Amino acid sequence: MSYKKAKFVISNTEVSARPKDGRGHLLLLGRSNVGKSTLINALCGQKIAFSSKKAGKTKLLNYFLIEDKFYLVDAPGYGSTDFATKDTIQFSSMVEEYVKCPELKAIALLLDLRLGLSEEDKRFISYLSKVGRPLAIILTKTDKMNQSQKAKAKASLNAIGIEQYLSSDLSGAASSKICDLFMRLAK
């Protein structure tokens, strides 16, 4: 089951230019290439967000109106070995500004844990858990994980206090659960 009605509304770099029509927003965050845009396409059953094999495809905040009820917001990815890069600084100030918006109802953090949970991921989770919005954790690319990788991923999340998370392998069953969760959180 995917969303029946989804449409691209606007792209911009300024948080202040977000839709402010009383509907809630759900922000998708995660490293570059984790699968944010691909997940939006899977949930909407159509290619409305640009995805790419190359990291850094999404440069703007992209707003998609879902079922006329809420906005899914596709954001640029975080993650760089160089913390002082312009992109990283821009990303941090954008997120810090966005998390204060009254429209923001919840955040979904996407994680590709095939290579394990990095220190940067842990710092980011710790930061997000303090911003005062519900945080949904979604494991992506689980179709490419074996049982041992899945068990390690679960253990590493449990170790930092995360017991609840959903997995995405782009199947209908996985997408359906995520569709329901996002709809509930974004109200």
Ligand SMILES: Nc1nc2c(ncn2[C@@H]2O[C@H](COP(=O)(O)OP(=O)(O)OP(=O)(O)O)[C@@H](O)[C@H]2O)c(=O)[nH]1
């Ligand atoms: N097998 C598999 N591939 C996936 C999955 N999700 C994403 N991908 C692939 O991963 C690559 C990156 O996906 P994107 O959706 O562009 O990633 P993104 O998080 O939007 O990346 P940025 O816009 O750069 O931040 C693409 O080649 C996708 O086809 C998944 O669940 N399973």
Ligand SMILES: [Mg+2]
């Ligand atoms: Mg993207």
